[in-house]
Amino acid sequence: GDSVTQMEGPVTLSEEAFLTINCTYTATGYPSLFWYVQYPGEGLQLLLKATKADDKGSNKGFEATYRKETTSFHLEKGSVQVSDSAVYFCALRNTGGFKTIFGAGTRLFVKA
Amino acid sequence: GAGVSQSPSNKVTEKGKDVELRCDPISGHTALYWYRQSLGQGLEFLIYFQGNSAPDKSGLPSDRFSAERTGGSVSTLTIQRTQQEDSAVYLCASSLRLNADTEAFFGQGTRLTVV
Numbered sequence: 001g002d003s004v005t006q007m008e009g010p011v012t013l014s015e016e017a018f019l020t021i022n023c024t025y026t027a028t029g030y031p032s033l034f035w036y037v038q039y040p041g042e043g044l045q046l047l048l049k050a051t052k053a054d055d056k057g058s059n060k061g062f063e064a065t066y067r068k069e070t071t072s073f074h075l076e077k078g079s080v081q082v083s084d085s086a087v088y089f090c091a092l093r094n095t096g097g098f099k100t101i102f103g104a105g106t107r108l109f110v111k112a
Numbered sequence: 113g114a115g116v117s118q119s120p121s122n123k124v125t126e127k128g129k130d131v132e133l134r135c136d137p138i139s140g141h142t143a144l145y146w147y148r149q150s151l152g153q154g155l156e157f158l159i160y161f162q163g164n165s166a167p168d169k170s171g172l173p174s175d176r177f178s179a180e181r182t183g184g185s186v187s188t189l190t191i192q193r194t195q196q197e198d199s200a201v202y203l204c205a206s207s208l209r210l211n212a213d214t215e216a217f218f219g220q221g222t223r224l225t226v227v
Contacts, residue, residue, distance in 0.1 A: 032213045036218075042220070043218050043220040043221055044203065045218070046215050049213075049215060089154070089155070093214075093216075098143070098162070098167075098168070098210050099145060099157045099171075100145070100157075100205070101157070102147075102154050103154060104153070
């Protein structure tokens with residue numbers, strides 16, 4: 001079945017460092033891909049999405065490009081801030097899918 | 113409403129008791145989903161509704177779990193004879209449609225603790 005694999009955390013970075021969180025997926029068909037973020041004490045929020053191959057989703061300085069050839073959707077940010085500390089979830093929804101399938105989440109700590 | 117609303121936000125219950133968790137989706141959203149997030153774990157899909165119908169209940173962990181949705185709106189997840197392993201955050205989400213490119217909006221969750 002469909003699945004999402006993302007890098008294990010925690011990831012600890014200093015402020016202004018470059019961030020990459022790897023995400024790969026296994027799916028039949030043409031899924032849509034998402035990154036969700038969960039800040040401490042808050043619910044899941046959609047960070048960005050891409051609905052077809054080569055699409056780039058972007059929001060709040062974060063970017064991810066839908067790469068069908070490598071079945072990847074890596075999350076990147078050029079300069080992280082302390083306020084980016086959160087758990088990041090990569091996810092997919094497949095064509096005709098009734099559920100969003102999530103990766104295990106990657107916890108990011110950003111130090112001042 | 114403005115977002116997905118879940119109640120209660122926290123629930124502590126004794127082992128063996130029944131609990132009801134409520135989800136009020138975004139107005140007009142036809143699809144509704146329940147997930148469970150255990151400590152240090154990812155999100156485990158439980159069940160979805162299209163309107164009031166739940167076509168696939170195979171994600172529910174056991175027959176102690178049930179869910180219903182009425183009027184195409186509010187949904188209730190019921191856990192009977194709770195066990196300690198049921199302790200988790202139960203998340204509800206809704207989306208405008210079931211289409212793959214439609215994002216799901218999540219509520220804040222209900223933190224259930226079974227003692």
